[in-house]
Amino acid sequence: MSFLTLTHLEKSFGANRVVKDFNLSVEKGEFISLLGPSGCGKTTVLRMVAGFETPTAGGITIDGRDVTSLKANSRNIGMMFQAYALFPNMTVADNVAFGLRVKGVPRAERDARVAEMLALIGLSEMGGRFPFQLSGGQQQRVALARALAPRPSVLLLDEPLSALDAKVRVSLRNQIRQIQQDLGITTIFVTHDQEEAMSISDRIVVMNGGVADQVGAPFEIYNRPRTKFVANFVGTLNTFEVRVTDPATGRVALAGQDLTLPDAPLSARTGETLTVALRPEALRLGRLADAEALLPAKVTDVHFMGSVIRLRADVAGTDVSLDTFNRPDTPPPTVGSMIEVSLSGRDFIQLRA
């Protein structure tokens, strides 16, 4: 049995159904991200797990115990908030010790745990400071230590990196992942940042309109999105109209070139038009030996992003994005120039509505 289960979870605010029949099983020690746009219900799911919202229907179990109607302060859950939520009237050490003090942990043990937690986040020297004397990144690390100090069964992270600058964000998310793996704590992370979710999660739940559109490992979510929404929300996508030539073998035609799609047999009939998608990095610049098709394209825009160059080009009447690595000895194509683009049917993604 899974460590944390959410079964047929529903939440309505008046007539507004925010979460609809949401199901999720999380294994012990797993890092799950709830990813989706604003208003998709991801934070509401997290808040129901935390006990801050009562589900309209459905149930939540943690380690086999039904916690659906349990108060937030009885669930043994650690939480990090976007706005840090450190207690301004307490020092860093007092903040970390708060949960232990509430639980009645003896002073000696409490002090030892606070020292251990501060060492874990690399702020051992800052115990006597007040939150306002710390940077945003330091405050969020203290919030992590505070959440972990009482040894919670589940750690909930409500967009904890959103208020931080890019560099701190990357370093803190790596630190959170490292600590999570070291402690083996089951974690749910809410974010709207796909890169963040993909870089630290064991599995991602992509949410849309209160339902889980797809649950899977980051590789699966990115490379095999099941719905148009997931494909569009996670990464950039190019869509093409192809004509089915043999549904049984998955063969289709694009601008006179034959391609074989990966998910044969196709549900469409011979001669029917199908919309398929391709990631920018699956379109490759130049003539490649292992590619199924080679199409001419006209460059319409060039974005130099350092290690990667993103081109926009007109391929068979479709405006597409394609990524290529920067090579210091080869300048990128110029706008208006003609290029050749290699592609293969196996890289195409078929999308459900």
Added chain:
Amino acid sequence: MTRFFAWGTFLLGCLFFALPLIGMTEFSLKMRRGEYSFDAYRRVFEDQRFWDTFSYSLILAAATIVVGVLLVVPTAYWVRLKLPQARPVIEFITLLPLVIPAIVIVFGYIRLYNTSSFLPLTGSALGTDILLTMGYTTLALPYMYRSVDTGLRTIDVATLTEAAQSLGAGWITILSRIILPNVMVAVLSGAFLTLAIVLGEFTMAALLNRPAFGPFMQLLGANRAYEPPALAVIAFAITWGCMGLMQLVTRFSKHERAKA
């Protein structure tokens, strides 16, 4: 020209407020014929009734502050956290004491809690003191509520509450260890205003026949010439002292935060 008129109006305003005070202070110093002295102040301080009524009012002010904090902090907190839609109603209710005269409130109390009522509070000195404390709490409600509400506005009440809850804290712990310490400056502001109101209040204390500072000031004013203005200056000094303390506490708090 505009600047001249602005300064002129400002100076006129200052004179309007300062002249009576200067006049009153000067008069209070003229008890000894032909020279300035603090005789009137000495007389006031030598009067045992001054100390009795002043200490009585101080005790009642402390009780009023405690009751006010216990009533207002949880209420304002709860309204901010769970009932934001009820804020206009609560604000209206807390403003009522400014509209309803104290005499109406005290007659209501006497009628409800007289010796032949179901709760005969006026039958004993302690009971009447309790009644007077409740009356003072009502009078101070608009100031205390606004102070605390302003203080709560400066902190993220909802997130701090949820953070404390996730760490296992119950409502009493959250209120006493998280919310109250973080709105202490606001509570102190409300407390000083309450103190000033209680020290000067006459109607309720007089009609409930309690030995408070307000009735003493009135009694002295009716029978003496130089002591009443001296007492008024003392009362002013106490009130301004309270205001000054309020400013100090606020500035100290700002300074502490600015150090970041």
